Amino acid sequence: MLSCRHLIGRFLVRRQASTQARLASPGIVEIDEADGQRLKYPQVWLRDNCQCTECFHATTRARKSNWERGPLHVGAQRVSYDEQCQQLQVHWQDEHKSVYELQWLRERDFGDAARQKYLDEVYRPPVQLWGKTQFEEVRREFLYQNVLDRDDVLKAWLEALAVQGFALLKDAPDDENVARRLAERIGYIKRTTYGDVFEVKSKPNAGNYAYLMVPLPLHTDMPYYEYKAGINILHTLVQSESAGGANTLVDGFHVAAEMRRLYPQEFEVLRSVPVNWYDIGHDGDQARPFHSLWRAPVVCLDVDGQVVRINQNTTKRDSRFTVPIEQAVAWYEAYDRFLRLAHDEIVEFKTRPGDVFVFNNLRMLHGRTAYEDSPQNKRHLVGAYVDWDIIYSKLRTLRFPQAHE
Numbered sequence: 001m002l003s004c005r006h007l008i009g010r011f012l013v014r015r016q017a018s019t020q021a022r023l024a025s026p027g028i029v030e031i032d033e034a035d036g037q038r039l040k041y042p043q044v045w046l047r048d049n050c051q052c053t054e055c056f057h058a059t060t061r062a063r064k065s066n067w068e069r070g071p072l073h074v075g076a077q078r079v080s081y082d083e084q085c086q087q088l089q090v091h092w093q094d095e096h097k098s099v100y101e102l103q104w105l106r107e108r109d110f111g112d113a114a115r116q117k118y119l120d121e122v123y124r125p126p127v128q129l130w131g132k133t134q135f136e137e138v139r140r141e142f143l144y145q146n147v148l149d150r151d152d153v154l155k156a157w158l159e160a161l162a163v164q165g166f167a168l169l170k171d172a173p174d175d176e177n178v179a180r181r182l183a184e185r186i187g188y189i190k191r192t193t194y195g196d197v198f199e200v201k202s203k204p205n206a207g208n209y210a211y212l213m214v215p216l217p218l219h220t221d222m223p224y225y226e227y228k229a230g231i232n233i234l235h236t237l238v239q240s241e242s243a244g245g246a247n248t249l250v251d252g253f254h255v256a257a258e259m260r261r262l263y264p265q266e267f268e269v270l271r272s273v274p275v276n277w278y279d280i281g282h283d284g285d286q287a288r289p290f291h292s293l294w295r296a297p298v299v300c301l302d303v304d305g306q307v308v309r310i311n312q313n314t315t316k317r318d319s320r321f322t323v324p325i326e327q328a329v330a331w332y333e334a335y336d337r338f339l340r341l342a343h344d345e346i347v348e349f350k351t352r353p354g355d356v357f358v359f360n361n362l363r364m365l366h367g368r369t370a371y372e373d374s375p376q377n378k379r380h381l382v383g384a385y386v387d388w389d390i391i392y393s394k395l396r397t398l399r400f401p402q403a404h405e
């Protein structure tokens with residue numbers, strides 16, 4: 001890349017200097033742009049993020065400046081804006097000099113709009129909450145083969161998972177490796193106590209309630225894991241010809257939002273009272289025994305107070321409820337409220353062989369209606385999990401390919 005100095009001579013048309021930089025107190029550098037926009041940066045942040053080779057290692061994108069030498073107490077002596085190079089230059093009290101591209105600075109503006117833009121466009125796309133009346137509107141379908149072959153379709157599918165929370169893939173082959181292939185198309189499959197892929201079917205020595213023909217109540221998988229599976233990929237190989245075997249689905253984040261709005265006190269109970277989620281057993285043919293246990297509330301919030309994870313699985317809730325007795329009683333009231341709100345929002349649909357139902361397992365409460373196998377017709381799904389770290393990472397590489405050059 002050419003440094004700015006090389007470019008100077010080429011700009012024959014001189015533009016009038018209009019962007020101004022100045023030291024503003026206390027400890028702030030301001031840039032007034034030609035269009036009237038004001039950008040502001042703490043001096044300490046500028047020094048911390050100096051991009052010179054002494055302070056920053058470009059290929060590893062790593063800060064290497066030594067904290068012992070600052071930046072906390074090294075003030076800026078002088079700042080100037082170079083119109084031709086479109087750069088902010090800072091001379092520091094310790095003789096160090098830093099140069100920042102205006103575009104780089106704009107992207108890191110501390111104003112509300114720029115921060116929100118980064119969170120929405122780069123961190124995570126904003127979720128679209130939905131109730132049952134909006135199901136048709138939020139429902140997305142993609143062809144299995146297109147997801148495998150085309151990056152634009154892969155991206156659209158991952159965006160649907162992030163935003164609407166679920167999607168249906170159609171026309172997958174009658175092949176037990178479909179769920180695995182999709183997981184590997186995103187990145188890495190998540191291995192759990194149930195294997196890397198698992199078979200959802202009625203099994204003689206069922207080690208999990210899902211491996212029975214009974215109705216499967218609304219749940220999220222694996223509340224008993226600290227690192228709970230991010231998405232669930234369920235490929236239908238054989239669907240039940242009996243009346244049941246249909247999927248039930250509810251947007252758990254929507255239910256939590258409704259509960260927060262309508263019943264704030266009960267919401268607070270669900271958010272704060274820890275429940276013991278457990279899973280003890282062994283999976284069918286797999287000999288390895290397991291004893292999973294994770295203590296967490298039904299509704300988990302992130303650092304911004306947004307709902308990030310729902311834990312709910314009646315079959316995996318430990319009878320050991322290790323909270324003070326008054327909390328336990330209040331919790332049952334709140335839990336009942338939550339489940340009632342959820343039941344009012346259930347949508348039901350029945351997948352067909354070749355369908356792959358994929359959903360955010362931190363968000364979507366899902367279940368299944370009871371079914372009956374017959375000797376000629378045994379319902380059979382193959383499932384796999386992928387973690388959100390892997391999915392968001394893949395989505396960002398698809399959205400910003402130039403960042404990896």
Ligand code: OGA
Pocket residue numbers: 200210216221234245246247366367368381
């Ligand atoms: C599960 C599950 C859905 C189904 O196994 O956890 O949600 O349709 N199964 O069997």
Ligand code: NM2
Pocket residue numbers: 194198200208210220221222223279313316383
């Ligand atoms: N399976 C399908 O949380 C759970 O145990 C739900 C998970 C067995 C891997 C079922």
Ligand code: ZN
Pocket residue numbers: 050051052053054055056096097098
């Ligand atoms: Zn530096």
Ligand code: ZN
Pocket residue numbers: 210219220221366
């Ligand atoms: Zn499930």
